Every structure is written in structure tokens, then in C-alpha cells.
Amino acid sequence: MSRNTSERRDRILAAALQCFNEKGVEATGIGEICTRSGASIGSVYHHFGSKEGIAATLLAEGLRSNTHQLEERLERTRGAQPGIRAVVASLIDWIAAHPDWARFIYTVTHGSLNQAGGAELRTANDYHAQLIERHFGPHIKAGEFRRLPSECLASIVVGPVHDFARRWLGGQISGDIRDYINVFANTAWISVRNPRQA
Helix, strand or coil, X not given: CCHHHHHHHHHHHHHHHHHHHHHCCCCCCXXXXXXXXXXXXXXXXXXXXXXXXXXXXXXXXXXXXXXXXXXXXXXXCCCHHHHHHHHHHHHHHHHHHCHHHHHHHHHCCHHHHHHHHHXXXXXXXXXXXXXXXXHHHHHHHCCCECCCCHHHHHHHHHHHHHHHHHHHHCCCCCCCHHHHHHHHHHHHHHHHECHXXX
């Protein structure tokens, strides 16, 4: 992909993100995205296939960006508790750095985008799941976590952050969301640690 092509693609995504956050995916027209990005309709369809394709790409790339940031942190982290803190802190830091992107991810209906970008979304989600398994699998086997269904671990660790982030992004909570990293990291660890190993 040439630099010009990449820049054009990025402009389309940035314009679409603004439109989607202002009006929602369904209410946004391709023409509005073209006007705001300066791209032609043909260029938009060439890169993304449809409006839903743009939304699916935004969602998948947001998930990948979040995961890559977490991966870098986990590579520098040793131990179960520091790993849990890294998961919580990385998510909160990503939200603080990309509030518009996060707002879109939290408000878009994932199911409606499965047809447009299902494979890309599955790949992004699978990569995140593999990263978590790779880092925390040995700690789970070593009994450092309480006995939990494996599918519940992520929800327990970051579910409260997601709820808080939605309210922060919606303006219901003021201040810097990063001020709450310790609260959520400590609570997550208490929720999943094996008390017998404490």
C-alpha cells in the first residue's frame, strides 16, 4: 500500500469515526464520510466495500491497537498480580488516549458488523484471547488464581472498567480516568487471586 493510499484510507476512517460518534452508523451516509474525508465514493468502496465495512474496520483496528499496547506491557511484566494490573492499566490508558475510538467501540452494535467484517473481528478477538492465555495460563495452572470458569476471567478483571469507562466517556464522571487505575487493578486482583496463596 502506497503512502498516499494509506493516508487516504486513514482519512476515511478518521472522518467516519467522527460521523459515527455524532450520528451513529445507521444514520450516517457514505456521502457525509466522503465530504468530511475529501475522498470519492469510489475510493471509499474500494477500501472498505460499504459503510458497515468501515465500521467493522474501525472496530477491529481499535481492538488490535488495544491488544498491541497490552502485549507490549505484558512482555515487560512478571507475575500474576503485576499481569492483572497491566491488563487494567493498559485498558484505561488506551481509553484515555483514544476517547473517540473507545466511545465508538462501546456504542456500536457488534452483531450488525459481523457480516461486513466478521473474519477481521474474529482474528482480532482471537489474538487477544491467545495473548491472555499465553501470559496467564501458567499462573492459572500454578493455582495463583481462584477456581473460575475460564470464560469468566476477563469479564471479572475488566468488566468493571468497561462499565466505568462508558460512564466516563458519556460525561457522567469527570476528571482523568487514569486516576482510578489503582482502584480497579487492586479490586480485580482481589477478585481473582487464590486467597490460599496470599
